Amino acid sequence: MTLLRPYSPDGAVVRLRSRYVADAFVLVAVAVLFWLLLRLAHGIGAPFNRVSAPSTVSTDPTNLPYYAARSLLRMFVALAVSSAFSLAYATAAARLRRAEKVLLPVLDVLQSVPVLGFLAVTLSLWLTLFPHTMLGVEAASVFAIFTSQAWNMTFAFYHSLITQPRELDEAARMLRMTKWQRFWKLDVPSGMIPLVWNGMMSFGGGWFFLIASEVISVNRHTYALPGIGSYVAAASQQRELGRMGLAIAVMVVMVIAVNVVFWRPLVAWAERFRVEQSAAADVPHSVVLNVLRRSSVPALVGRAVRPVGGSLDRLARPFGLAEYPLRIEARRRRAADVGFAAVVATLLAWGVVRMLIYIDRGTGLGEFGHAFALGLATFGRVVVLLVVSSLVWAPIGVWIGMNPRVSRYAQPVVQVLASFPANFLFPLFTLLLVHTGVSINLGGIVLMSLGAQWYVLFNVIAGASAIPTDLREAGANLRLRGLLRWRRLVLPAIFPAWVTGAITAAGGAWNASIVAEVVSYGHHTLVATGLGAYIAQSTTSGNFPRTLVGVAVMSVYVVGLNRLFWRRLYRLAEKRYSLQQG
């Protein structure tokens, strides 16, 4: 009889109290956010003069929080622009048949062009667009970060659009949804998980380019934006090791904080868009998301905003149904296809010819040969980097991945390591190289690997933890040990993950070469022989044709290696070594 606890109205009051607490948290956080944005926006509109613009920032530690906030704002603006771009571009590529044939190869090439090359080429454009405020330089920095994030997210969203489950697509057409409705009710939700995951990874990689783009040397001018990267650059120039250490600490705190306050809640929230019928075994948790869910502020905001959604829905109705006509005039379609292809081909040819003429007039077409030769040196460094990091990190990654207890602690650490911008540490390493007298040609490999090797570790951990337990048990049962176990069980199982990690690491290494082959600390400047140094030096000296040659040659290297080597390896990994049955 006394097994049932009597109903206590206190329970209701306790729940209300926790709801008020959550509400208070959310409201305070939103207020702080708005105040921060207002203060930062004020700084962005400051006047700007091309000649007398500051080329360094003060290294006063009290400026550090403000600089960190400015850097963070740039990252988030770039993320917003990348998201909008990827939604628009991927939808266009997936839905417009003719546009797809152009948009996808363009995206592929854009992904291989080194990001910092983009920056060098477009800075003057931004400065002319916004002549009298700092907005021009800000825009250039945001653009650099954007180019490091957007392509990945676009590919991920495009992939999710073309692999939508067929019956959801058919259901949407049978229900006669309009294009707008289908986009928001089917396309975006089904692509949300890839978008969020890729956004998170690209965001981590974006720190690197933020740091590299806050001090821009173009055309013999140096522009410095207020930000944590320029702080470190100024500190290294003035050889203030203590302040550099402080900045590194602030950077680590910022990376972790963004992870906890933004990405983890977003990833946990995105779980509701999983299309598989049963929930994933390892559901991500987030304290911030729990607080948000307990508070009633989001629901109130949602209710206030709903009429806007309704009117947008009505406004978008004239765009028509999300349908493709069944009957198409085959001949007219083919004629239009031919016309379209002809126009694109002519434009492409004209562009290439103009570019070649420009280069010829600038430095002569012989530069291409020189650049290719330098590219071999950088290529050599990338190869050594990949081999050494695989040999070192693969065993460690396997050990971490196959030990669930260790991986629970190690995974977040590796994530932070992977997003921590390696170029923060470049001045320290330069100091080390200067002291020990090691040539930058070898030291450059270490610098490049500081950012790139974590991708190998990260992916090998993920691959090792995904080895099915029954395979491991079978191996234990058959008493597989040592080298045999590695050859027959571990290496084949982690091969696909290793390939993914290696591809990403190689791409990161090529990009890093532009900032790693020319490094400076104080008065010392070390220059390596390689394509990255070529590009960096021609950008600083304002030799635009040379920059163009260098960027083009590096793109050719990356695209070529991708097609000839990495894609084949990936296909082999998928066919023979994939762990999915059937």
Added chain:
Amino acid sequence: MTNASAALRERTAIVEVDNVSKSFDGADGRPLTVLDSVSLTLQEGEIVALLGKSGSGKSTLLRTVAGLIAPSRGEVRYRGQPLNGANPGVSMVFQTFALMPWLTVQANVELGLQARGVPEAERRRRALEAIDIIGLDGFETAYPKELSGGMRQRVGFARALVVQPDALLMDEPFSALDVLTAENLRNELMALWSRPDFPTKAICIVTHNIEEAVLLADRIVVLGANPGHVKAEVPVHLPRPRDRRSPTFDALVDQLYAVLTGREETAAPKTSGPLTHPLPDATVGGLAGLVEIVYAHNGQTDLPDLAEELSFEVDDLLPLVDAATMLGLLEVEGAQAFLTDAGRQWYTADIQTSKEIFARLAVDKAPLVRTIVKALENSEDGTLRDDFFRDLLRRGYTPDHTEKQLDIAIDWGRYGELFDYDADTGELVLSEIAAALSRDLAPPQ
């Protein structure tokens, strides 16, 4: 033809399928026909079932009716208007429910109304009403992940019916559910159909379950495969509610089994080759099990009874029966299967002899296996790459079907020790050579 069908034709046609053919482009550009000159009319007040084995194009046919697929030739009309997109007057219920996992039950049901621009208050009222009718009252704020299969399909029904379509199309709606839930939903569907205020005027259901077709339909259209065509149209005049145990029901089921397993009326081609006679999807293990069961029934069994005993549906049982018939292990007449002498020998022999028997039968009667063995015998060293046969098969089948055919042939060939297959190199090796090789490599005794 008769007065009955003339009277039928006087009723208004909702959807007319007029001589529709559908072909896809094969790997080498030659078209592969999935549907061949199929005509069908969906009239007011009737339930039509499309019945057929897998590969008979019944899902493709349903999708041309729905306006999701464009026919290569012929036309589909909705109330006289040719379709150029999704059919505006029909709703569809899917085999895998096709619910948006990120929307609640109520939001899912409201989707169709929202698409039509119905204002919010009325939308909510109609959705709640539909959810109530379908029996999900109380689950409006649940997400599909929290629901069982039967409940998810109810949401699918509610979503389809809330827009009050002219015709309801169903693509194997109960095949993903367990037997009891499926039975429950079928009865509820029939209860809805018999209500006078039910707005939907016709239902077209695709099924591979013969009993389901007889339970639900007024008219059963049996489709044959290779290429898809109408094999027979069987009217069902049983009064509703229909009793499974009535003798007329049984007779109809038997008749349909006979139609499904029956030979084609058209003249068969003189030579049977791998492209004209595909291997049915059956493993050697499955064949052995089937032969064992028929043997246990004294060499003769009734196919519908067998299906019921094993809880098999048409798609599970008929490929086995077809394979056994092709290899000469069973003989089928009407709805009865008889064990042949060869089948009896195969079952009663020991492992080695049974393999030899199977090998002989496969080479004699299975066209693709015969082709492979002959090609290997004629080759220089008794080995050939699988791509050789893949190219041959691609001339007549889709890539998926090609892979399936190869897999079946390799399974049969391996069991009969006719040839060996090395997955790494993709090579088929004639078995005597394989045996000789292993003899050469073994250490001398």
